[in-house]
Amino acid sequence: MKKTITFEIDTACLPGRTDEYIAALWYIAQFQPAEHGDHDAGEFAEQVGREIIQRWMRGVPVPVWNIQGSDYYHQQLTRIARWNGEDWVAASDAQRSVPEIL
Template identity: 50%
Template sequence: MKHEVTFHIDTRNLATYTDEHLAALWHIAQANPAPITDHEPGELAEHIGREIIRRWLRWAGAPLWNHQGRHFYSAEMAASKESAVAGDSSPAQGSNSSEVQ
């Protein structure tokens, strides 16, 4: 016997879900059979994960979003655009991660 189950997850309402429901959504997002190259399932898992982290750190008053992996790439892209506009073909200052300042 084969069964299919569909889940509808509204990421705008993650903060309203119980901890138990959110944990179940995390498992659902991780079990998604979509290819790793599919953007939307990755975004879904990230939204759920961020809500879980937000809840765990809520009591600590710790900054949650100061450093993120995408910050590096966004800065690199902005520096590349600035270099292209200025006609400079040299790498942007500070773009070499091994550079010591």
């Protein structure tokens, strides 16, 4: 017998979920059938991971997101490309927005 199970998860509700539910979501995030590098899959896994870390660090008065592992790569990527809402385009091809011009 084969079964297909689909999960619909509202990440905005993560803070109100139980620890057990969040732990189950971590496994779902890690074993979802998306290809490695999939944007939405990565965003989901990161949001669940951040919720786990925030709960673990609860009550600790330190900034937890000032420095991120992806900061360097993002900085390098934005030197040569811009996100247009769907895909990365070469910086020379991207239309600059008002905040970028200022």
